[in-house]
Amino acid sequence: MAAARGEFSSRLGFIMAAAGSAVGLGNIWGFPTQAASNGGAAFLLVYLFLAFTLAYPALMAELIIGRHAHANAVSALRLISPNRLLRGLGACTGIVGFIVASLILSFYAIVAGWMIAFCLSAFSTLLGLGNINAWLTEFGFSRNLSFMLLFMCLTIGIISGGVREGIERWSERLMPMLLVSLVLLVIYVLTLDGAMEGLKIYLLPDFERALSPKLIISALGAAFFSLSLGVGTMLIYGSYIKDEENLPVVGSLVTLVDISIAVLAGFLVLPAMYVALHNGVEIFTPAGQLISEDTLIFTVLPELFATMGLAGTVVSFVFFFLMSIAALTSSISMLEVPVAYVIEEHGVQRKAAVWVIGGLIALVSVVILLNFSALFGLVVAFTTRYSQPLLGFMFCIYAGWIWHRDQLLGELRKGNPDVEDTLFWKIWPWYVRVICPVIILAIFAQSLWG
Numbered sequence: 001m002a003a004a005r006g007e008f009s010s011r012l013g014f015i016m017a018a019a020g021s022a023v024g025l026g027n028i029w030g031f032p033t034q035a036a037s038n039g040g041a042a043f044l045l046v047y048l049f050l051a052f053t054l055a056y057p058a059l060m061a062e063l064i065i066g067r068h069a070h071a072n073a074v075s076a077l078r079l080i081s082p083n084r085l086l087r088g089l090g091a092c093t094g095i096v097g098f099i100v101a102s103l104i105l106s107f108y109a110i111v112a113g114w115m116i117a118f119c120l121s122a123f124s125t126l127l128g129l130g131n132i133n134a135w136l137t138e139f140g141f142s143r144n145l146s147f148m149l150l151f152m153c154l155t156i157g158i159i160s161g162g163v164r165e166g167i168e169r170w171s172e173r174l175m176p177m178l179l180v181s182l183v184l185l186v187i188y189v190l191t192l193d194g195a196m197e198g199l200k201i202y203l204l205p206d207f208e209r210a211l212s213p214k215l216i217i218s219a220l221g222a223a224f225f226s227l228s229l230g231v232g233t234m235l236i237y238g239s240y241i242k243d244e245e246n247l248p249v250v251g252s253l254v255t256l257v258d259i260s261i262a263v264l265a266g267f268l269v270l271p272a273m274y275v276a277l278h279n280g281v282e283i284f285t286p287a288g289q290l291i292s293e294d295t296l297i298f299t300v301l302p303e304l305f306a307t308m309g310l311a312g313t314v315v316s317f318v319f320f321f322l323m324s325i326a327a328l329t330s331s332i333s334m335l336e337v338p339v340a341y342v343i344e345e346h347g348v349q350r351k352a353a354v355w356v357i358g359g360l361i362a363l364v365s366v367v368i369l370l371n372f373s374a375l376f377g378l379v380v381a382f383t384t385r386y387s388q389p390l391l392g393f394m395f396c397i398y399a400g401w402i403w404h405r406d407q408l409l410g411e412l413r414k415g416n417p418d419v420e421d422t423l424f425w426k427i428w429p430w431y432v433r434v435i436c437p438v439i440i441l442a443i444f445a446q447s448l449w450g
């Protein structure tokens with residue numbers, strides 16, 4: 001088993017891959033719109049605070065356990081457990097994690113497929129192919145199915161290459177493209193009329209709204225989703241890090257990249273909405289709230305691009321291209337969770353494992369597509385609102401209470417012999433023991449009864 005295991009070749013490779021996993025639709029789509037409707041800059045501050053004080057410690061728990069075990073979540077949690085009962089519980093947690101990761105991928109692939117379809121619609125617009133354009137941009141089974149399958153094939157193709165040739169190589173190619181297209185879009189949109197209005201909304205804090213308990217909890221949920229926590233994604237990426245690497249440092253770099261991209265996307269999406277308003281597109285709901293979520297991405301923005309002529313077509317292409325890349329570097333990290341488990345626990349070949357599991361997940365996506373209104377929202381809520389926080393809680397309990405502290409310290413010392421004298425070691429163990437579990441339970445309680 002150990003001999004066949006992959007490993008990231010460099011620190012940069014790991015950071016690109018882990019940041020690629022973290023940066024996804026959650027950052028470019030979720031964060032900016034939530035900030036817009038929840039007090040602008042104040043939400044931003046709350047989000048920043050929570051990401052560093054709570055999501056970062058939870059990320060570290062997964063990375064350290066993963067690197068120590070050099071194995072998938074099931075074996076890793078078993079390995080650090082002192083007795084049979086806890087070993088069983090650890091294995092269950094890992095298995096639930098890989099099921100949840102697969103379910104997240106099953107809905108993520110559908111949404112990502114839409115992004116590709118909208119990206120291609122730039123060409124049908126240019127060529128004046130009205131029918132094809134309508135098929136690409138309107139909700140319909142054949143379009144949804146085709147692009148979901150295309151996206152799954154891309155994900156499967158990358159993951160079948162393994163850690164270095166697949167995940168690392170493609171993250172290193174795609175992440176710079178993502179960054180460049182995002183920066184170009186931000187610069188361009190900021191030059192348009194109306195953009196400054198949106199910038200003001202984004203940057204002027206409205207503390208009254210940002211400090212409501214409900215909002216704080218939803219910001220934390222967003223931070224957990226954004227850092228891909230809870231399902232073992234970061235644990236498995238951590239298991240591919242070299243022993244010499246200083247984990248607290250690489251973990252904080254990944255957090256920093258993830259947050260910066262979310263913040264940067266805010267500079268794109270909010271100004272773009274007010275440019276749309278300036279061009280006569282409706283951006284408020286009848287209740288006076290800013291339009292958000294899917295309506296924003298698939299209605300407001302395309303309408304905005306349509307008012308901008310040729311430039312709009314180019315911008316539309318770049319925007320949806322950016323979304324597709326962000327989705328792809330995230331989806332590969334979801335598929336790697338069940339794939340690593342099957343390879344390591346059952347000795348299956350990587351190629352076979354990837355195609356079989358990818359095929360099964362695509363099948364689940366088809367079932368969701370066939371019962372879209374009943375299942376889509378349900379799967380999203382079940383995985384992201386309920387399962388992720390609970391699984392994140394379990395990882396913190398294993399890192400904070402169950403794993404022997406000396407072993408944990410030993411693991412951290414591998415990459416930093418003086419880690420005991422660092423601020424990280426003074427604060428983190430206590431955080432992951434007490435603060436993280438308590439707050440995660442609070443989110444969970446809120447999502448159950450809130």
Ligand code: TRP
Pocket residue numbers: 021022023024025026027101104225226227228229230231233330331333334388
């Ligand atoms: N973090 C990604 C985003 O922001 C999504 C993601 C990737 C994810 N891997 C995950 C979410 C694992 C939950 C669990 O879009």
